[in-house]
Amino acid sequence: MKINENILNSKYFDEALEHLLKVLAIPSEQGEPVKGAVFGAKTKEALEYTLNLAKKWGLKTHLDADGSYGFLEYGQGSDVFLIAPHLDVVTAANPDKWEHHPYKPIIKDDKIYARGALDDKGPAYMVLFAFKYLMDNGWMPKNYLIRIVFGLDEEKEMRCLKKYVRDFGAPTIGFTPDGVFPCVYAEKAWSNVNLTGKYNSSLTIRKGIESQDYNVVIDHVIYNGDKTGEIAKYLTKHKIENQIINSELHVFGKPAHGSMPELGVNAAIWLLKAIDEVKIHHPLAEFVSKYFFDSYDVKKIFGDLTDETGGLTACIGYIKLEKDKYKLGINFRVPATKLDQIHVIAPLEQKTEPYKMKVAIKGNLIPIFFRKDRKIVKTMVEVYNKVTGNNLPPFPMGGGTYAKVVPNLIACGIIDNLDNASAHQYNEWVDIENLKRALNVYANLIVELEKS
The missing domain is CATH 3.30.70.360 (Alpha-Beta Plaits)
Known part of the structure; x- marks a missing residue:
């Protein structure tokens, strides 16, 4: 399937941005557990907002009984292609130290400022709307059941995805839109x-x-x-x-x-x-x-x-x-x-x-280590460099992602240089251009990885 970048970066990006700004306004920091929301009411609010979008698109969704995670799925089969972003965020301490309120997202100088803009709601919504573009344009997976699972405890102990694996087993293949492009072949x-x-x-x-x-x-x-x-x-x-x-x-x-x-x-x-x-x-x-x-x-x-x-x-x-x-x-x-x-x-x-x-x-x-000549690593590098015109290798990273707790998962995106990463800082931000690039890369990546 050939991706139409113009349509993706206009119609689909605009729609993704509209909903991203709404979910960024939800302060999904972990809170006291309540019935049906083990990581707090606000984490579940962000999850339900996201799953309700998928329901409107006619997709099957699943909400874990205690609110640890939720997912949408598309296609059929016993082999699962898993995509795993997270919607929880670290505490936005000292909001008076922010130039803009952490939960009143604002676009300024072609950047979105808000807690979670980079880590990980921005990437989550780019991969979600990349998938919507594929679905709307008739793409149907032939080899895998596609499942996008949204976790709510990535920033602390990753209990959400540990529970998902206990409930549904490990995927055959997959990625988490977190970390750096083209992909993270090793995590400390x-x-x-x-x-x-x-x-x-x-x-x-x-x-x-x-x-x-x-x-x-x-x-x-x-x-x-x-x-x-x-x-x-x-x-x-x-x-x-x-x-x-x-x-x-x-x-x-x-x-x-x-x-x-x-x-x-x-x-x-x-x-x-x-x-x-x-x-x-x-x-x-x-x-x-x-x-x-x-x-x-x-x-x-x-x-x-x-x-x-x-x-x-x-x-x-x-x-x-x-x-x-x-x-x-x-x-x-x-x-x-x-x-x-x-x-x-x-x-x-x-x-x-x-x-x-x-x-x-x-x-x-545990640490994660994928051989650089492994097929999934090579595919991710090839797709990213083809889409962007760059010539970047896979990177190691000190950060931790869901790849640590979900077998066969690898991290990728949405920036390609950690020196400018704003995650967990005051005035967390993400470039609009980085989001558009990620939308395009993820659409191509889903198609190419599903062929493997």
Whole structure:
């Protein structure tokens, strides 16, 4: 089937954009579980909005009983071609730090600004309307049942797609519209680790918004304790924004994706460094100041673990320090050829022992590695380069996608350069041209992969 790019990028893109702006306005951050919405009412609202579109198109849909996921399907057969975007988003903390409200999407300078514009509602709606174009123009799959499943827990533990696989089994082939183009042939392992300990002090530290988003650089912490003025002076000297409000010191950083902590400014690390510098004794402040300050690869603990997927990175994404105990949550992205128990947990336990800390894995996900000569990788690269006129290879990535929990799934799109990725940051945005390109690539990709 030949794709008509002009029709795709006018009629279908305009319709996709109309609905994308509506779903971006739904704050589908995870919330308290309610009946039929295990990840919160707003995640289910985004899912139901999307499935209702498919119903209007005459498609069969399925909504999981507890609201973990939902899907539409087209065609028939026992072999499933799965496409798996996600509609949940990370917390849009400190909306006053955004140039535009995170849930009032706006188009400015040929970009859409909103939480989820890049990760992952923009890609989700491009693949959805690429599929609609194919369906409207008479395309019918010959080899597979096409199923587009929308998950609601990608940003935390991916329980949604784990449950889908338990319920319906693994697909024969598929992709998740997440990551980078042409495709992601390797993903680092992913481990959330808690460091906990007991220590009596007069200090308290908490996140500005109490959330368990380990994979986001902490952008706001609140301190209550001794030497507030000295700590504030140290932070100001180093150009870290801070403010004393009702005798508490608020420290502000800059959020970033957990796989790229170097793009952010971690308010928790800076506060702990300041506490250590003004000679307030606390084991957590001493440990973080010694090993994590200005060190995203933490080589003082782990050495150089670099392989072809890159080096280890560490993102401190959670902190709670009370007067008699403390907890620090760290998101590690571990090179694909390394083992978290051997290369992360063992050396971490050795270094934390003098501080009497306990180390525990909160959750982990395996690495992904597709051979570059595998047919699906070669097809994705060929399709992308043919559509765009580029000549890009497949990429490795530190980020984690549904490919980690769904066999035979590979990630692709919608940008081709992670250096400009705005996911998890203030003022998250996506280029209109990137969306149009993705719409075209996904339409061609579905057709070509279905032939395989």
